[in-house]
Amino acid sequence: MNATAPDWPQVMVVEDDMMISATLEIALESRDYRVLGPVATLEEAYQLLETSEPDIALIDYRLAATTTEALLTSLNARQVPTCVLTGLRPDELPAAYAGCAVLQKPFRLDALLDALKQVRPG
Structure with missing residues (x-):
């Protein structure tokens, strides 16, 4: 696998559960996605944004x-499509998350891949 392939989408992963x-x-x-991170804190996420330009973000609520x-x-200001990982139902999230794809934990791999296809640019 060539992890530096330029056409592979860069996915920023912000999740504090190590597993x-x-x-x-x-x-x-x-x-064939390139992972930026994963990071577990907001501070680490902001540092990652200073040096990277993600195509997609997967963020834990x-x-x-x-x-x-x-x-x-910050992600919206950069026009980074975002998928939120959460144990909450979409209607339980604050209004700020309304434009995001939502994956309810626990989720299956096929659901994750479907969500990425929905938000993937291009």
Whole structure:
């Protein structure tokens, strides 16, 4: 596998559950996505955005004691399509997440890939 292929979409992964983030990384890389991260905190996510331009973002709704709503604002300003990973139903999320694809945890790999196809640019 050539992990530096320029045409592979870059997916930013922001998830604080190590098992989920590792599974996402393996699954995405095996399907020709380049993973940025994964990172587990808002601070790490902002640092990643300083040096990277993701094509898509997968973000957990809740990171420890905070949410990713401020990060979502930054991603929207950069026009990065975003998929939110959460245990909540879409109607339970704040209005800021209305334009995002939502994957309810636990989710199956085929649901993740379908969500990525929906938000993938181009």
